[in-house]
Amino acid sequence: MVRLEKRPSPSRFWTMATPVVAVALTMIAGGIMFALLGKNPVEAIRTIFWDPLFNEQFASYSRPQLLVKAGPLILIAVGLSLGFRAGIWNIGAEGQYIIGAICGAAVGLAFYPVEAWYVFPLMVIAGGLGGWAWAMIPAILRTRFATNEILVSLLLVYVAQAILASMALGALRNPEGGGFPGSRNLSQYPAAANPELIAGTGMHWGVVAAFIAVIAAYVLLHRHMLGFSIRLAGQAPRAARFAGVNPDRLVLLCMGLSGGLAGLAGLFEVAGPAGQISIDFGSGYGFTAIIVAFLGRLNPVGILLAGLLMALTYIGGELAQFMLGLPSAAIQAFQGMLLFFLLAVDLFSNYRLRFGKREAV
Amino acid sequence: MQRRTLLTTAAMGLGLSMVGRAAFAQDKLKVGFIYVGPIGDGGWTFQHDQGRLALEAALGDKIETVYQESVPEGADSERVLTQMALSGCKIIFTTSFGYMDATNAVAAKFPDVMFEHATGFKRDSANVSTYNARFYEGRAVMGTIAGRMTKSNKIGYIGSFPIPEVIQGINSSFIHAKKVNPDVSISVVWAYTWFDPAKEADAAKALIEQGVDVILAHTDSTAVLAEAAKTPGVIGFGQASDMAEYKPSPRVSSIIDNWGPYYIERVQALLDGTYAQKDTWAGIGGGEVKIGEITDAVPAEVKAEAEALAASIADGSYHPFTGPLNKQDGSVWLAEGERADDGTLSGLNFYVEGIVGDIPK
Numbered sequence: 001m002v003r004l005e006k007r008p009s010p011s012r013f014w015t016m017a018t019p020v021v022a023v024a025l026t027m028i029a030g031g032i033m034f035a036l037l038g039k040n041p042v043e044a045i046r047t048i049f050w051d052p053l054f055n056e057q058f059a060s061y062s063r064p065q066l067l068v069k070a071g072p073l074i075l076i077a078v079g080l081s082l083g084f085r086a087g088i089w090n091i092g093a094e095g096q097y098i099i100g101a102i103c104g105a106a107v108g109l110a111f112y113p114v115e116a117w118y119v120f121p122l123m124v125i126a127g128g129l130g131g132w133a134w135a136m137i138p139a140i141l142r143t144r145f146a147t148n149e150i151l152v153s154l155l156l157v158y159v160a161q162a163i164l165a166s167m168a169l170g171a172l173r174n175p176e177g178g179g180f181p182g183s184r185n186l187s188q189y190p191a192a193a194n195p196e197l198i199a200g201t202g203m204h205w206g207v208v209a210a211f212i213a214v215i216a217a218y219v220l221l222h223r224h225m226l227g228f229s230i231r232l233a234g235q236a237p238r239a240a241r242f243a244g245v246n247p248d249r250l251v252l253l254c255m256g257l258s259g260g261l262a263g264l265a266g267l268f269e270v271a272g273p274a275g276q277i278s279i280d281f282g283s284g285y286g287f288t289a290i291i292v293a294f295l296g297r298l299n300p301v302g303i304l305l306a307g308l309l310m311a312l313t314y315i316g317g318e319l320a321q322f323m324l325g326l327p328s329a330a331i332q333a334f335q336g337m338l339l340f341f342l343l344a345v346d347l348f349s350n351y352r353l354r355f356g357k358r359e360a361v
Numbered sequence: 362m363q364r365r366t367l368l369t370t371a372a373m374g375l376g377l378s379m380v381g382r383a384a385f386a387q388d389k390l391k392v393g394f395i396y397v398g399p400i401g402d403g404g405w406t407f408q409h410d411q412g413r414l415a416l417e418a419a420l421g422d423k424i425e426t427v428y429q430e431s432v433p434e435g436a437d438s439e440r441v442l443t444q445m446a447l448s449g450c451k452i453i454f455t456t457s458f459g460y461m462d463a464t465n466a467v468a469a470k471f472p473d474v475m476f477e478h479a480t481g482f483k484r485d486s487a488n489v490s491t492y493n494a495r496f497y498e499g500r501a502v503m504g505t506i507a508g509r510m511t512k513s514n515k516i517g518y519i520g521s522f523p524i525p526e527v528i529q530g531i532n533s534s535f536i537h538a539k540k541v542n543p544d545v546s547i548s549v550v551w552a553y554t555w556f557d558p559a560k561e562a563d564a565a566k567a568l569i570e571q572g573v574d575v576i577l578a579h580t581d582s583t584a585v586l587a588e589a590a591k592t593p594g595v596i597g598f599g600q601a602s603d604m605a606e607y608k609p610s611p612r613v614s615s616i617i618d619n620w621g622p623y624y625i626e627r628v629q630a631l632l633d634g635t636y637a638q639k640d641t642w643a644g645i646g647g648g649e650v651k652i653g654e655i656t657d658a659v660p661a662e663v664k665a666e667a668e669a670l671a672a673s674i675a676d677g678s679y680h681p682f683t684g685p686l687n688k689q690d691g692s693v694w695l696a697e698g699e700r701a702d703d704g705t706l707s708g709l710n711f712y713v714e715g716i717v718g719d720i721p722k
Contacts, residue, residue, distance in 0.1 A: 058447050065440055169721055180524050185462060273436035279553050280433060318441055322429040323448065
């Protein structure tokens, strides 16, 4: 008989080995799926994991694109991980991301066509504040009325999407857009644009902000009293109370931080890679970031790596689609497998397999 | 550390397959397509993919085609286009209006790659051509059938986005329905998507609940016909593709986009070295728009009337926008016998007299 036994402390070996084993298992299972679809499995997997990084034709372009795709994921996930550690569940980062983008873009568009150095910084502030304010709704509702922040923050995503659609069709619509919904292209308005900082690197302000967020979160969690409070509140809420941690203050702080970072991610995206407010601007980064946060074990450095890995499967997946004619659904299934195996193998960090009969207690 | 291990594993597992790839000869012309929906949408994207297959059938020994489906109109499309260009595509067809900015941006970076943008109007650099079809000619025929067939005198139109191409379709449908049935009114619902079967079905349901019994759609999937099939007496038309599986009713006829000949012509020109930038807008006469079989659900005299109209459009003796026509506000648009010019049509942003409701501004 096989059973699981909880380890006294998480296994260091499995913590390290999990990603490798999961990737290997995904390659095997994905390879079988690709073979069933009539494609060469080795070639498909090489296209997804190897070509974006090392193919001489693409790599110089797709390596920077990894940063572009990973930047917002990491920025949002770092913010979320702080709350998640403290047991504060902000599921609505997608909404905060959208509202941040709308607020930031609105400020930029209000200045159009003024060319001044202060436009972009003001947009950044507006973006961060927008995300922060949107996260404050579930935060204040929780602290004042003890509502459930999971539900409120999630449902506010749909409100944000409706606001996004009305902005793309109404207030922020490009008056020269020929009737098509969507704002002016901010990336073509130099004072408001969030361009590549060094050509050919993919580095834009959002990626810079993501790296800063990783470092700041690391320092906060390991060297700062607030980080200690967050970890304590998550692991032992009662002890945290006795230690003088004010739970309401912690909720406001964690929700505010994660909302603000999500708002910033939205602003950097709308002023850079996306370029404009459009109906389908919200591409799910806010939800994917939740996965990235857990994939990275709520650890800032882990999130950095997890964000890059997610980005790799997106970009490699796109390559595989048109290079090999794989259907897009197969790529999504492949990404799903990766997450499935990561979470499944992760079990071995905290549990070990025991063979034989249970010992009498 | 984790990341390095991961990459090393990937490298070991896949390194072998790299051998022998470099020698792959690139003597065939590579042609790329990007699609806004899945190739199985049964409508717009399906029809473009039929065009791609026709191209392969015609020039298969000299060319190789690649495609990517379900590419969102936004930042992702720019990346997909760049990767296609890097992968050696010499001509790339971008088959949705929303790819306009991305197409022009990528084209500027790859002057040696030809870009063909469907339904757009921007040709910023010499390697961007645009092509479109006069769908409004087909709409005139559908409008005639709709006007004759409706019993409630209410026809419905599901618009995707309020862009000139769609407004042409609404106006043309209404003008020709009204011509054969002066009591007819048209209700327009905006779906704000090209491909979203659930939303399209919802829009159809809303129209049917308002008493509409003939539905025209300007979206990409077959969901509208599937919805119409649920209510006896409600009919509709195949849009972009024949949608023959809904014959003989609710699908009583269809507008078929026939892209194959254009794709063959352009790629052949590129092979021959006679390729030049251009803006193509062909209709029933040019064979780019076809009218699908009118089924027995339609009385013979209506069928004959519709076919006669299609024939007169094809030979140029009739233009669907011929005066006297007034704008919605009652002011004169076209005087008796006057025909709309292409410039006005490609920027059309008003309804004709008799249509109730506003175009979203």
